[in-house]
Amino acid sequence: MSELSIEINPNLNSKKITPYIKKLYKEACVAIEKKLSLDAPKKARILICASHKEMNILSGVKLPSWATGVAFSSRNLILINYQNVDMLANSLPAVLEHEICHLYLGQWEIAHNLALPQWFNEGICEWISGRMHFQHNIKIFDHAIWDRLIPLKELNERFPANAERASLAYVEARDIVIYMAKNHGSENISKIIHRYAQTKNFATAVQQITKTSISNIENAWTASITPQYKWFWRFTQLFSLFTIMAVLTILAYNKQKKRKKRLMEKWEKEDEFYENIGY
Secondary structure, eight states: OOEEEEEEOTTSOHHHHHHHHHHHHHHHHHHHHHHHOOOOOSEEEEEEESSHHHHHHHHTSOOOTTOSEEEEGGGTEEEEEGGGOOSSTTOHHHHHHHHHHHHHHHHHHHHHTOOOOHHHHHHHHHHHHTOOOTTHHHHHHHHHHTTOOOOGGGGSSOOOSSHHHHHHHHHHHHHHHHHHHHHHOTHHHHHHHHHHHHHSOHHHHHHHHHSSOHHHHHHHHHHHHSOSOHHHHHHHHHHHHHHHHHHHHHHHHHHHHHHHHHHHHHHHHHHHHHHHHOO
């Protein structure tokens, strides 16, 4: 168990939050070490901020507005914006476990002077934390039928800054790691990491552990989430869109027609008034 320090913004309830975080940290470390067979960080410092602005100041970098948490492995530091914590996808246990997992993976990267592909890194943290993305299936399905999924090669080094694209990237990363765990064995996620330390080549490590290539895994995953008749689902979506647009057009037309009618009636009454005053 690593040495842990927790600092809470004075405006937050530190007496309630601190023991809860200690409990969550201990549970997260046990789960991560069991699944990934990685050594715990020697130290961990967790800062609970009251706003995005405070998190930016304490981190020393400009973070995306949608960021709820961030981890800096080189500094053994985790920052969480408590303002963005909720009871769903951004629950405190899920966010904290996600960031703790980043500390573990980041420490491994530093020790081996290697960088995991960003999609694999984030996907593992999402998988470990079990975050509940309620729009997950809809988002994946919609982008799959329109061939708008982000290729993994574009997510090797960084995720998009745009909030919508970043959300898709996280969902994709989570989904493909879960697919790999389900179809190639959950224990092989850890084995890929440790084989990467030996081969110094991530693609080679994946090939040796799963007996197939990253591109094959990506293609198989894409096929698994894409319906057979994409044209049908595209038509269904377009039909729904056109129906909505048609209804809105009719409503707008009727509203304009009624407005025009009221205006004409007003003008007629004004004409009658001026004709009757006889000046």
